[in-house]
Amino acid sequence: MITVNNLNYSYTDKPFIRDMSFRVSRGEIFGFLGPSGAGKSTLQKILTGMLPDYQGQVQVHGVECKKHKKDFYENIGVDFEFSTMYEKLTARENLNFFSSLYKKKSKSIEGLLEKMGLAQDADKRVSEYSKGMKARLNFIKALLHDPALLCLDEPTSGLDPTNNRLMKDMILEEKAKGKTILLTTHNMQDATELCDRVAFIVGGQIMALDSPHNLIMSRGARTVTYRWQENGEQTAVCALDEISTDQRLQMLIHDNRLLSIHSSEPTLNDIFMDITGRALV
Amino acid sequence: MKAVQISFRQMLVFLKNDMMLAIACVAPVFIGSIFCFGIPRLEGVVTEYFKMKSILKPYYQVFDVFLASITPVFYCFVAAMVILEERDDHITDALYASPLGKGGYLVSRLGIPGLLSFVITEGLLLAFSLIHVSFLTRTFMAMNGVLQGVIFSLMVVTISSNKLEGMAVTKLTSLMMLGVAMPWFLPEKVQYVFWFLPSYWMGKAVWCQENLLVIPAVLLAGVWGYCLVKRGRC
Numbered sequence: 153m154i155t156v157n158n159l160n161y162s163y164t165d166k167p168f169i170r171d172m173s174f175r176v177s178r179g180e181i182f183g184f185l186g187p188s189g190a191g192k193s194t195l196q197k198i199l200t201g202m203l204p205d206y207q208g209q210v211q212v213h214g215v216e217c218k219k220h221k222k223d224f225y226e227n228i229g230v231d232f233e234f235s236t237m238y239e240k241l242t243a244r245e246n247l248n249f250f251s252s253l254y255k256k257k258s259k260s261i262e263g264l265l266e267k268m269g270l271a272q273d274a275d276k277r278v279s280e281y282s283k284g285m286k287a288r289l290n291f292i293k294a295l296l297h298d299p300a301l302l303c304l305d306e307p308t309s310g311l312d313p314t315n316n317r318l319m320k321d322m323i324l325e326e327k328a329k330g331k332t333i334l335l336t337t338h339n340m341q342d343a344t345e346l347c348d349r350v351a352f353i354v355g356g357q358i359m360a361l362d363s364p365h366n367l368i369m370s371r372g373a374r375t376v377t378y379r380w381q382e383n384g385e386q387t388a389v390c391a392l393d394e395i396s397t398d399q400r401l402q403m404l405i406h407d408n409r410l411l412s413i414h415s416s417e418p419t420l421n422d423i424f425m426d427i428t429g430r431a432l433v
Numbered sequence: 434m435k436a437v438q439i440s441f442r443q444m445l446v447f448l449k450n451d452m453m454l455a456i457a458c459v460a461p462v463f464i465g466s467i468f469c470f471g472i473p474r475l476e477g478v479v480t481e482y483f484k485m486k487s488i489l490k491p492y493y494q495v496f497d498v499f500l501a502s503i504t505p506v507f508y509c510f511v512a513a514m515v516i517l518e519e520r521d522d523h524i525t526d527a528l529y530a531s532p533l534g535k536g537g538y539l540v541s542r543l544g545i546p547g548l549l550s551f552v553i554t555e556g557l558l559l560a561f562s563l564i565h566v567s568f569l570t571r572t573f574m575a576m577n578g579v580l581q582g583v584i585f586s587l588m589v590v591t592i593s594s595n596k597l598e599g600m601a602v603t604k605l606t607s608l609m610m611l612g613v614a615m616p617w618f619l620p621e622k623v624q625y626v627f628w629f630l631p632s633y634w635m636g637k638a639v640w641c642q643e644n645l646l647v648i649p650a651v652l653l654a655g656v657w658g659y660c661l662v663k664r665g666r667c
Protein backbone atom coordinates (compact mmCIF):
# COMPACT_ATOMS: atom_id res chain seq x y z
CA MET A 153 0.00 0.00 0.00
CA ILE A 154 2.63 2.50 1.11
CA THR A 155 6.36 1.92 0.93
CA VAL A 156 8.86 4.51 2.08
CA ASN A 157 12.57 3.85 1.67
CA ASN A 158 15.41 6.15 2.72
CA LEU A 159 13.28 9.24 2.41
CA ASN A 160 15.10 12.54 2.79
CA TYR A 161 13.55 15.94 2.39
CA SER A 162 14.11 19.54 3.34
CA TYR A 163 12.52 22.92 2.65
CA THR A 164 15.91 24.57 3.04
CA ASP A 165 19.59 23.61 2.73
CA LYS A 166 19.59 22.08 6.18
CA PRO A 167 18.52 18.43 6.29
CA PHE A 168 15.07 18.00 7.83
CA ILE A 169 13.37 14.66 7.17
CA ARG A 170 16.17 12.15 7.38
CA ASP A 171 16.40 8.58 6.28
CA MET A 172 12.85 7.48 6.93
CA SER A 173 11.77 3.99 5.97
CA PHE A 174 8.50 2.21 6.74
CA ARG A 175 5.65 0.33 5.15
CA VAL A 176 1.94 0.59 5.72
CA SER A 177 -0.28 -2.27 4.68
CA ARG A 178 -3.84 -2.24 3.44
CA GLY A 179 -6.50 -1.81 6.08
CA GLU A 180 -4.09 -0.46 8.66
CA ILE A 181 -4.41 2.71 10.71
CA PHE A 182 -0.93 4.12 10.89
CA GLY A 183 -0.22 7.04 13.20
CA PHE A 184 2.36 9.79 13.06
CA LEU A 185 2.83 11.00 16.58
CA GLY A 186 5.02 13.91 17.51
CA PRO A 187 5.21 17.45 18.85
CA SER A 188 4.38 20.33 16.53
CA GLY A 189 7.13 21.17 14.09
CA ALA A 190 8.28 17.54 14.03
CA GLY A 191 7.55 17.16 10.34
CA LYS A 192 4.30 15.18 10.47
CA SER A 193 2.44 17.40 8.04
CA THR A 194 5.47 17.58 5.80
CA LEU A 195 5.59 13.79 5.68
CA GLN A 196 1.91 13.67 4.84
CA LYS A 197 2.42 16.19 2.04
CA ILE A 198 5.18 14.04 0.59
CA LEU A 199 2.99 10.95 0.74
CA THR A 200 0.16 12.79 -1.01
CA GLY A 201 2.45 13.87 -3.83
CA MET A 202 2.42 17.56 -2.95
CA LEU A 203 6.16 17.92 -2.33
CA PRO A 204 7.78 16.15 -5.26
CA ASP A 205 11.41 17.16 -4.72
CA TYR A 206 12.30 14.51 -2.13
CA GLN A 207 15.09 11.95 -2.27
CA GLY A 208 14.52 8.25 -1.81
CA GLN A 209 11.60 6.05 -2.66
CA VAL A 210 8.00 6.81 -1.70
CA GLN A 211 5.33 4.62 -3.25
CA VAL A 212 1.61 4.87 -2.67
CA HIS A 213 -0.62 2.30 -4.40
CA GLY A 214 2.47 1.26 -6.33
CA VAL A 215 3.02 4.75 -7.78
CA GLU A 216 6.13 6.78 -7.03
CA CYS A 217 4.68 9.93 -5.47
CA LYS A 218 6.75 12.43 -7.37
CA LYS A 219 5.68 10.89 -10.68
CA HIS A 220 1.97 10.65 -9.97
CA LYS A 221 -0.66 11.18 -12.63
CA LYS A 222 -3.93 12.97 -12.01
CA ASP A 223 -5.93 9.84 -11.24
CA PHE A 224 -3.56 9.23 -8.32
CA TYR A 225 -5.96 11.35 -6.29
CA GLU A 226 -9.08 9.40 -7.21
CA ASN A 227 -8.10 7.01 -4.42
CA ILE A 228 -6.64 9.38 -1.86
CA GLY A 229 -8.66 11.52 0.51
CA VAL A 230 -6.78 14.28 2.29
CA ASP A 231 -7.93 16.08 5.40
CA PHE A 232 -5.54 18.98 5.93
CA GLU A 233 -4.64 20.39 9.32
CA PHE A 234 -6.49 23.59 8.41
CA SER A 235 -9.86 24.19 6.77
CA THR A 236 -9.72 24.10 2.99
CA MET A 237 -13.17 25.44 2.19
CA TYR A 238 -14.49 28.50 0.37
CA GLU A 239 -15.47 30.64 3.32
CA LYS A 240 -18.08 32.54 1.32
CA LEU A 241 -19.91 29.43 0.15
CA THR A 242 -22.14 27.14 2.16
CA ALA A 243 -21.00 23.74 3.39
CA ARG A 244 -23.19 22.01 0.84
CA GLU A 245 -21.90 24.14 -2.04
CA ASN A 246 -18.34 23.38 -1.01
CA LEU A 247 -18.94 19.64 -0.82
CA ASN A 248 -20.75 19.63 -4.15
CA PHE A 249 -17.86 21.44 -5.77
CA PHE A 250 -15.13 19.22 -4.36
CA SER A 251 -16.96 15.99 -5.10
CA SER A 252 -17.54 17.03 -8.72
CA LEU A 253 -13.78 17.12 -9.33
CA TYR A 254 -13.63 13.32 -9.09
CA LYS A 255 -14.55 10.81 -11.75
CA LYS A 256 -15.84 8.43 -9.09
CA LYS A 257 -19.40 8.77 -7.98
CA SER A 258 -19.61 10.64 -4.72
CA LYS A 259 -20.95 9.21 -1.49
CA SER A 260 -24.19 10.74 -0.32
CA ILE A 261 -23.38 14.25 0.87
CA GLU A 262 -26.67 14.36 2.73
CA GLY A 263 -25.87 11.13 4.56
CA LEU A 264 -22.42 12.26 5.62
CA LEU A 265 -23.64 15.65 6.82
CA GLU A 266 -26.31 13.89 8.81
CA LYS A 267 -23.83 11.46 10.30
CA MET A 268 -21.42 14.17 11.37
CA GLY A 269 -24.21 16.28 12.85
CA LEU A 270 -23.96 19.08 10.30
CA ALA A 271 -27.24 18.54 8.45
CA GLN A 272 -28.83 21.51 10.24
CA ASP A 273 -26.06 23.86 9.20
CA ALA A 274 -25.48 22.57 5.68
CA ASP A 275 -26.76 25.78 4.10
CA LYS A 276 -24.79 28.12 6.31
CA ARG A 277 -21.72 29.83 4.95
CA VAL A 278 -18.51 28.19 6.12
CA SER A 279 -17.34 31.53 7.51
CA GLU A 280 -20.07 31.18 10.14
CA TYR A 281 -18.80 27.76 11.20
CA SER A 282 -16.96 27.14 14.46
CA LYS A 283 -13.56 25.48 14.48
CA GLY A 284 -15.02 22.11 15.39
CA MET A 285 -17.67 22.33 12.67
CA LYS A 286 -15.02 23.14 10.11
CA ALA A 287 -12.97 20.16 11.28
CA ARG A 288 -15.96 17.87 10.73
CA LEU A 289 -16.75 19.42 7.34
CA ASN A 290 -13.18 18.92 6.14
CA PHE A 291 -13.27 15.34 7.33
CA ILE A 292 -16.41 14.77 5.25
CA LYS A 293 -14.65 16.30 2.25
CA ALA A 294 -11.86 13.72 2.57
CA LEU A 295 -14.37 10.85 2.62
CA LEU A 296 -16.62 12.03 -0.22
CA HIS A 297 -15.07 10.12 -3.11
CA ASP A 298 -14.69 6.97 -1.03
CA PRO A 299 -10.88 6.77 -1.32
CA ALA A 300 -8.88 3.65 -0.47
CA LEU A 301 -6.35 5.74 1.42
CA LEU A 302 -7.29 8.45 3.91
CA CYS A 303 -4.68 10.94 5.05
CA LEU A 304 -5.94 12.74 8.12
CA ASP A 305 -3.86 15.55 9.56
CA GLU A 306 -4.97 16.17 13.15
CA PRO A 307 -8.62 15.51 12.29
CA THR A 308 -9.83 15.63 15.87
CA SER A 309 -8.22 18.91 16.88
CA GLY A 310 -10.75 21.45 18.08
CA LEU A 311 -13.50 18.88 18.63
CA ASP A 312 -15.57 18.54 21.77
CA PRO A 313 -15.64 15.06 23.40
CA THR A 314 -18.92 14.03 21.76
CA ASN A 315 -17.78 14.90 18.27
CA ASN A 316 -14.33 13.50 18.96
CA ARG A 317 -16.00 10.18 19.73
CA LEU A 318 -18.19 10.49 16.63
CA MET A 319 -15.22 11.08 14.36
CA LYS A 320 -13.16 8.29 15.88
CA ASP A 321 -16.05 5.90 15.30
CA MET A 322 -16.24 7.03 11.69
CA ILE A 323 -12.51 6.43 11.30
CA LEU A 324 -12.88 2.93 12.72
CA GLU A 325 -15.83 2.36 10.40
CA GLU A 326 -13.67 3.23 7.40
CA LYS A 327 -11.00 0.86 8.64
CA ALA A 328 -13.60 -1.89 8.93
CA LYS A 329 -14.39 -1.30 5.25
CA GLY A 330 -10.75 -2.06 4.45
CA LYS A 331 -9.54 1.50 4.01
CA THR A 332 -5.97 2.38 4.87
CA ILE A 333 -5.64 5.39 7.12
CA LEU A 334 -2.72 7.66 7.92
CA LEU A 335 -3.45 9.60 11.05
CA THR A 336 -1.37 12.51 12.21
CA THR A 337 -1.86 13.61 15.76
CA HIS A 338 -0.24 14.83 18.91
CA ASN A 339 -3.02 13.37 20.99
CA MET A 340 -1.70 10.16 22.48
CA GLN A 341 -5.10 8.93 23.63
CA ASP A 342 -6.48 9.04 20.11
CA ALA A 343 -3.34 7.35 18.83
CA THR A 344 -3.49 4.57 21.43
CA GLU A 345 -7.11 3.95 20.72
CA LEU A 346 -7.13 4.09 16.94
CA CYS A 347 -3.74 3.15 15.58
CA ASP A 348 -2.51 -0.31 14.71
CA ARG A 349 0.98 1.09 14.64
CA VAL A 350 2.46 4.47 15.42
CA ALA A 351 5.68 6.19 14.45
CA PHE A 352 7.17 8.62 16.95
CA ILE A 353 8.50 11.54 14.97
CA VAL A 354 10.78 14.21 16.38
CA GLY A 355 12.90 16.64 14.41
CA GLY A 356 12.22 14.92 11.10
CA GLN A 357 13.23 11.47 12.26
CA ILE A 358 11.37 8.34 13.27
CA MET A 359 12.47 7.54 16.81
CA ALA A 360 10.31 4.46 17.32
CA LEU A 361 7.77 2.47 15.35
CA ASP A 362 5.52 -0.22 16.74
CA SER A 363 1.99 -0.91 17.89
CA PRO A 364 0.91 1.24 20.85
CA HIS A 365 0.55 -1.95 22.89
CA ASN A 366 4.10 -3.11 22.22
CA LEU A 367 5.53 0.32 22.82
CA ILE A 368 3.81 0.51 26.17
CA MET A 369 4.80 -3.03 27.09
CA SER A 370 8.40 -2.60 26.00
CA ARG A 371 9.08 -0.13 28.78
CA GLY A 372 6.22 -1.37 30.74
CA ALA A 373 6.95 -1.86 34.38
CA ARG A 374 3.26 -2.10 35.23
CA THR A 375 2.69 -1.26 38.83
CA VAL A 376 0.16 -1.93 41.52
CA THR A 377 -0.79 0.80 43.98
CA TYR A 378 -2.63 -0.06 47.20
CA ARG A 379 -3.86 1.71 50.33
CA TRP A 380 -4.59 0.56 53.85
CA GLN A 381 -5.27 1.94 57.32
CA GLU A 382 -2.39 1.94 59.81
CA ASN A 383 -1.76 5.09 61.87
CA GLY A 384 -3.68 6.98 59.25
CA GLU A 385 -3.91 6.10 55.59
CA GLN A 386 -0.87 4.47 53.95
CA THR A 387 -0.04 3.98 50.28
CA ALA A 388 2.50 1.67 48.68
CA VAL A 389 3.49 0.74 45.14
CA CYS A 390 4.96 -2.48 43.84
CA ALA A 391 5.77 -3.85 40.41
CA LEU A 392 3.05 -6.07 39.00
CA ASP A 393 5.48 -8.87 38.15
CA GLU A 394 6.84 -8.89 41.71
CA ILE A 395 3.49 -8.88 43.42
CA SER A 396 3.93 -12.34 44.98
CA THR A 397 7.07 -11.24 46.79
CA ASP A 398 5.45 -8.25 48.50
CA GLN A 399 4.99 -9.56 52.05
CA ARG A 400 3.00 -6.57 53.26
CA LEU A 401 0.54 -6.85 50.41
CA GLN A 402 0.11 -10.59 51.10
CA MET A 403 -0.61 -9.87 54.70
CA LEU A 404 -3.07 -7.05 53.94
CA ILE A 405 -4.92 -9.32 51.56
CA HIS A 406 -4.94 -12.08 54.13
CA ASP A 407 -6.39 -9.76 56.79
CA ASN A 408 -8.82 -8.10 54.39
CA ARG A 409 -7.41 -4.73 55.32
CA LEU A 410 -6.96 -3.22 51.84
CA LEU A 411 -8.81 0.05 51.28
CA SER A 412 -8.08 0.13 47.55
CA ILE A 413 -5.88 -1.54 44.99
CA HIS A 414 -5.32 -0.78 41.33
CA SER A 415 -2.80 -1.52 38.62
CA SER A 416 -1.55 1.12 36.22
CA GLU A 417 0.53 1.08 33.11
CA PRO A 418 2.57 3.80 31.46
CA THR A 419 0.70 5.79 28.82
CA LEU A 420 1.97 6.34 25.32
CA ASN A 421 2.84 9.81 26.52
CA ASP A 422 5.26 8.42 29.15
CA ILE A 423 6.83 6.17 26.55
CA PHE A 424 7.19 9.07 24.19
CA MET A 425 8.98 11.04 26.89
CA ASP A 426 11.18 8.06 27.63
CA ILE A 427 12.24 7.47 24.05
CA THR A 428 12.51 10.98 22.72
CA GLY A 429 13.21 12.95 25.87
CA ARG A 430 10.44 15.35 24.87
CA ALA A 431 6.85 15.96 25.80
CA LEU A 432 4.24 15.46 23.11
CA VAL A 433 2.46 18.75 23.07
CA MET B 434 -10.55 18.09 -18.55
CA LYS B 435 -13.87 17.90 -16.76
CA ALA B 436 -12.17 19.00 -13.54
CA VAL B 437 -10.63 22.02 -15.29
CA GLN B 438 -14.04 23.10 -16.55
CA ILE B 439 -15.59 22.72 -13.14
CA SER B 440 -12.77 24.64 -11.55
CA PHE B 441 -13.21 27.47 -14.04
CA ARG B 442 -16.93 27.52 -13.40
CA GLN B 443 -16.15 27.76 -9.69
CA MET B 444 -14.19 30.92 -10.45
CA LEU B 445 -17.32 32.46 -12.01
CA VAL B 446 -19.30 31.53 -8.91
CA PHE B 447 -16.58 33.25 -6.92
CA LEU B 448 -17.03 36.46 -8.94
CA LYS B 449 -20.74 36.41 -8.26
CA ASN B 450 -19.89 36.75 -4.57
CA ASP B 451 -17.32 39.51 -5.00
CA MET B 452 -18.61 42.82 -6.31
CA MET B 453 -15.21 44.39 -6.80
CA LEU B 454 -14.01 41.59 -9.02
CA ALA B 455 -17.28 41.46 -10.93
CA ILE B 456 -16.94 45.17 -11.67
CA ALA B 457 -13.33 44.68 -12.79
CA CYS B 458 -14.68 42.27 -15.40
CA VAL B 459 -16.86 44.86 -17.08
CA ALA B 460 -14.50 47.82 -16.59
CA PRO B 461 -12.65 47.29 -19.91
CA VAL B 462 -15.90 47.77 -21.81
CA PHE B 463 -16.44 51.12 -20.11
CA ILE B 464 -12.87 52.21 -20.68
CA GLY B 465 -13.10 51.22 -24.33
CA SER B 466 -16.31 53.09 -24.90
CA ILE B 467 -15.02 56.18 -23.10
CA PHE B 468 -11.94 56.17 -25.32
CA CYS B 469 -13.97 55.57 -28.43
CA PHE B 470 -16.67 58.16 -27.88
CA GLY B 471 -15.01 60.55 -25.46
CA ILE B 472 -11.56 61.18 -26.92
CA PRO B 473 -12.62 62.43 -30.40
CA ARG B 474 -15.15 64.72 -28.77
CA LEU B 475 -12.55 66.03 -26.33
CA GLU B 476 -10.21 66.58 -29.28
CA GLY B 477 -12.94 68.66 -30.91
CA VAL B 478 -13.32 70.79 -27.80
CA VAL B 479 -9.63 71.41 -27.09
CA THR B 480 -8.61 72.07 -30.68
CA GLU B 481 -11.32 74.67 -30.93
CA TYR B 482 -10.37 76.24 -27.61
CA PHE B 483 -6.64 76.43 -28.41
CA LYS B 484 -7.31 77.13 -32.10
CA MET B 485 -5.03 74.29 -33.18
CA LYS B 486 -5.48 71.69 -35.90
CA SER B 487 -4.73 68.69 -33.71
CA ILE B 488 -3.66 68.03 -30.15
CA LEU B 489 -4.64 64.50 -29.18
CA LYS B 490 -4.87 63.05 -32.65
CA PRO B 491 -1.16 62.08 -32.95
CA TYR B 492 -1.62 60.05 -29.80
CA TYR B 493 -4.78 58.18 -30.80
CA GLN B 494 -2.83 54.99 -31.22
CA VAL B 495 -1.55 55.24 -27.66
CA PHE B 496 -5.14 54.92 -26.50
CA ASP B 497 -5.57 51.85 -28.67
CA VAL B 498 -2.47 50.05 -27.38
CA PHE B 499 -3.40 51.11 -23.91
CA LEU B 500 -6.82 49.51 -24.30
CA ALA B 501 -5.15 46.39 -25.69
CA SER B 502 -2.94 46.12 -22.60
CA ILE B 503 -5.35 47.13 -19.94
CA THR B 504 -8.17 44.78 -20.94
CA PRO B 505 -6.27 41.52 -20.33
CA VAL B 506 -4.66 43.03 -17.25
CA PHE B 507 -8.11 43.55 -15.74
CA TYR B 508 -9.04 39.91 -16.28
CA CYS B 509 -5.68 38.67 -15.09
CA PHE B 510 -6.01 40.91 -12.03
CA VAL B 511 -9.30 39.20 -11.28
CA ALA B 512 -7.66 35.80 -11.71
CA ALA B 513 -4.77 36.78 -9.47
CA MET B 514 -7.15 37.96 -6.73
CA VAL B 515 -9.10 34.72 -6.92
CA ILE B 516 -5.86 32.73 -6.70
CA LEU B 517 -4.72 34.76 -3.68
CA GLU B 518 -7.99 34.35 -1.85
CA GLU B 519 -8.02 30.64 -2.59
CA ARG B 520 -4.49 30.47 -1.24
CA ASP B 521 -5.51 32.38 1.91
CA ASP B 522 -8.30 29.87 2.48
CA HIS B 523 -5.91 26.95 1.75
CA ILE B 524 -8.18 25.84 -1.09
CA THR B 525 -5.23 25.62 -3.47
CA ASP B 526 -3.79 22.83 -1.31
CA ALA B 527 -7.03 20.90 -1.51
CA LEU B 528 -7.21 21.42 -5.28
CA TYR B 529 -3.60 20.35 -5.83
CA ALA B 530 -4.40 17.15 -3.93
CA SER B 531 -7.36 16.37 -6.19
CA PRO B 532 -7.67 15.11 -9.78
CA LEU B 533 -7.52 18.77 -10.85
CA GLY B 534 -3.88 18.97 -9.77
CA LYS B 535 -1.55 21.93 -9.95
CA GLY B 536 -1.45 21.93 -13.74
CA GLY B 537 -5.22 21.82 -14.08
CA TYR B 538 -5.58 24.55 -11.50
CA LEU B 539 -3.23 26.91 -13.32
CA VAL B 540 -4.96 26.20 -16.64
CA SER B 541 -8.32 27.04 -15.08
CA ARG B 542 -7.07 30.19 -13.34
CA LEU B 543 -4.58 31.58 -15.88
CA GLY B 544 -4.95 29.65 -19.14
CA ILE B 545 -8.70 29.87 -19.71
CA PRO B 546 -9.00 33.47 -18.44
CA GLY B 547 -6.03 34.34 -20.67
CA LEU B 548 -7.69 32.84 -23.74
CA LEU B 549 -11.00 34.50 -22.96
CA SER B 550 -9.37 37.86 -22.40
CA PHE B 551 -7.66 37.45 -25.79
CA VAL B 552 -11.01 37.06 -27.49
CA ILE B 553 -12.50 39.96 -25.54
CA THR B 554 -9.52 42.23 -26.26
CA GLU B 555 -9.77 41.43 -29.95
CA GLY B 556 -13.46 42.27 -29.81
CA LEU B 557 -13.01 45.51 -27.87
CA LEU B 558 -10.27 46.67 -30.24
CA LEU B 559 -12.51 45.96 -33.19
CA ALA B 560 -15.34 47.88 -31.60
CA PHE B 561 -13.54 50.78 -29.97
CA SER B 562 -10.11 51.43 -31.50
CA LEU B 563 -9.60 55.01 -32.63
CA ILE B 564 -7.34 54.13 -35.53
CA HIS B 565 -8.13 51.35 -37.89
CA VAL B 566 -5.41 48.69 -38.04
CA SER B 567 -5.12 45.41 -39.94
CA PHE B 568 -6.47 42.22 -38.48
CA LEU B 569 -2.91 40.93 -38.04
CA THR B 570 -1.74 43.98 -36.11
CA ARG B 571 -4.83 43.89 -33.96
CA THR B 572 -4.29 40.22 -33.18
CA PHE B 573 -0.67 40.85 -32.27
CA MET B 574 -1.74 43.68 -29.99
CA ALA B 575 -4.28 41.48 -28.23
CA MET B 576 -1.81 38.60 -27.96
CA ASN B 577 0.84 40.82 -26.44
CA GLY B 578 -1.65 42.27 -24.05
CA VAL B 579 -2.63 38.81 -22.89
CA LEU B 580 0.97 37.66 -22.41
CA GLN B 581 1.54 40.78 -20.40
CA GLY B 582 -1.59 40.08 -18.36
CA VAL B 583 -0.47 36.56 -17.54
CA ILE B 584 2.96 37.80 -16.46
CA PHE B 585 1.16 40.40 -14.41
CA SER B 586 -0.89 37.82 -12.53
CA LEU B 587 2.11 35.55 -12.04
CA MET B 588 3.95 38.50 -10.55
CA VAL B 589 1.12 39.40 -8.23
CA VAL B 590 0.70 35.87 -6.93
CA THR B 591 4.44 35.28 -6.60
CA ILE B 592 5.29 38.48 -4.79
CA SER B 593 2.34 38.83 -2.47
CA SER B 594 1.38 36.44 0.26
CA ASN B 595 -2.25 37.45 0.68
CA LYS B 596 -5.06 39.35 -0.99
CA LEU B 597 -4.32 42.61 0.77
CA GLU B 598 -0.70 42.61 -0.31
CA GLY B 599 -1.91 41.58 -3.73
CA MET B 600 -3.82 44.85 -4.11
CA ALA B 601 -0.71 46.85 -3.27
CA VAL B 602 1.49 44.82 -5.58
CA THR B 603 -1.12 45.26 -8.33
CA LYS B 604 -0.66 49.01 -8.28
CA LEU B 605 3.10 48.68 -8.65
CA THR B 606 2.95 45.94 -11.22
CA SER B 607 0.55 47.81 -13.45
CA LEU B 608 3.33 50.35 -14.01
CA MET B 609 4.87 47.70 -16.25
CA MET B 610 2.17 48.49 -18.75
CA LEU B 611 3.38 52.06 -19.19
CA GLY B 612 6.10 50.69 -21.47
CA VAL B 613 3.62 50.79 -24.33
CA ALA B 614 3.47 54.58 -24.30
CA MET B 615 7.23 55.20 -24.31
CA PRO B 616 7.77 55.33 -28.09
CA TRP B 617 5.41 58.29 -28.32
CA PHE B 618 6.78 60.30 -25.47
CA LEU B 619 10.51 59.63 -25.13
CA PRO B 620 13.30 60.32 -27.62
CA GLU B 621 14.42 57.16 -29.36
CA LYS B 622 17.79 57.01 -27.58
CA VAL B 623 16.26 57.18 -24.12
CA GLN B 624 13.42 54.76 -24.85
CA TYR B 625 15.74 51.79 -24.99
CA VAL B 626 16.12 51.94 -21.23
CA PHE B 627 12.84 50.06 -21.25
CA TRP B 628 14.00 47.28 -23.54
CA PHE B 629 13.29 44.66 -20.84
CA LEU B 630 9.55 45.37 -20.80
CA PRO B 631 7.52 43.35 -23.31
CA SER B 632 5.03 46.23 -23.31
CA TYR B 633 7.69 48.59 -24.67
CA TRP B 634 8.13 46.42 -27.79
CA MET B 635 4.43 46.20 -28.24
CA GLY B 636 4.18 49.98 -28.26
CA LYS B 637 7.17 50.16 -30.55
CA ALA B 638 5.59 47.66 -32.94
CA VAL B 639 2.51 49.83 -33.29
CA TRP B 640 4.50 53.05 -33.41
CA CYS B 641 6.80 51.84 -36.21
CA GLN B 642 3.98 49.86 -37.81
CA GLU B 643 6.34 46.90 -37.81
CA ASN B 644 4.64 43.67 -36.85
CA LEU B 645 7.96 41.85 -36.55
CA LEU B 646 8.70 43.73 -33.36
CA VAL B 647 6.18 41.41 -31.78
CA ILE B 648 9.00 38.85 -31.65
CA PRO B 649 11.08 40.52 -28.91
CA ALA B 650 7.86 41.19 -27.01
CA VAL B 651 6.86 37.53 -27.06
CA LEU B 652 10.39 36.32 -26.25
CA LEU B 653 10.69 38.69 -23.32
CA ALA B 654 7.27 37.66 -22.06
CA GLY B 655 8.45 34.05 -22.24
CA VAL B 656 11.55 34.84 -20.18
CA TRP B 657 9.55 36.75 -17.58
CA GLY B 658 6.98 34.00 -17.35
CA TYR B 659 9.61 31.29 -17.04
CA CYS B 660 11.47 33.12 -14.27
CA LEU B 661 8.28 33.78 -12.33
CA VAL B 662 7.03 30.21 -12.55
CA LYS B 663 10.48 28.93 -11.50
CA ARG B 664 10.77 31.31 -8.61
CA GLY B 665 7.28 31.27 -7.21
CA ARG B 666 5.69 28.21 -5.72
CA CYS B 667 2.25 29.45 -6.44
Ligand SMILES: Nc1ncnc2c1ncn2[C@@H]1O[C@H](COP(=O)(O)OP(=O)(O)O)[C@@H](O)[C@H]1O
Binds near residue numbers: 188189
Ligand atom coordinates in the same frame (compact mmCIF):
# COMPACT_ATOMS: atom_id res chain seq x y z
N1 LIG C 1 6.27 25.52 3.17
C1 LIG C 1 7.26 25.53 4.08
N2 LIG C 1 8.42 26.15 3.83
C2 LIG C 1 9.42 26.15 4.74
N3 LIG C 1 9.36 25.55 5.94
C3 LIG C 1 8.24 24.89 6.25
C4 LIG C 1 7.12 24.85 5.34
N4 LIG C 1 6.14 24.13 5.93
C5 LIG C 1 6.61 23.75 7.12
N5 LIG C 1 7.87 24.19 7.33
C6 LIG C 1 8.70 23.94 8.51
O1 LIG C 1 8.91 22.55 8.64
C7 LIG C 1 8.84 22.16 10.00
C8 LIG C 1 7.84 21.04 10.16
O2 LIG C 1 6.55 21.48 9.89
P1 LIG C 1 5.31 20.50 9.89
O3 LIG C 1 5.61 19.35 9.00
O4 LIG C 1 4.10 21.31 9.57
O5 LIG C 1 5.27 20.01 11.40
P2 LIG C 1 4.11 19.27 12.20
O6 LIG C 1 2.99 18.98 11.25
O7 LIG C 1 4.76 18.05 12.74
O8 LIG C 1 3.69 20.18 13.28
C9 LIG C 1 8.50 23.40 10.79
O9 LIG C 1 9.69 23.86 11.39
C10 LIG C 1 7.99 24.36 9.77
O10 LIG C 1 8.34 25.67 10.11
Ligand SMILES: [Mg+2]
Binds near residue numbers: 189193194305
Ligand atom coordinates in the same frame (compact mmCIF):
# COMPACT_ATOMS: atom_id res chain seq x y z
MG1 LIG D 1 1.09 19.59 11.32
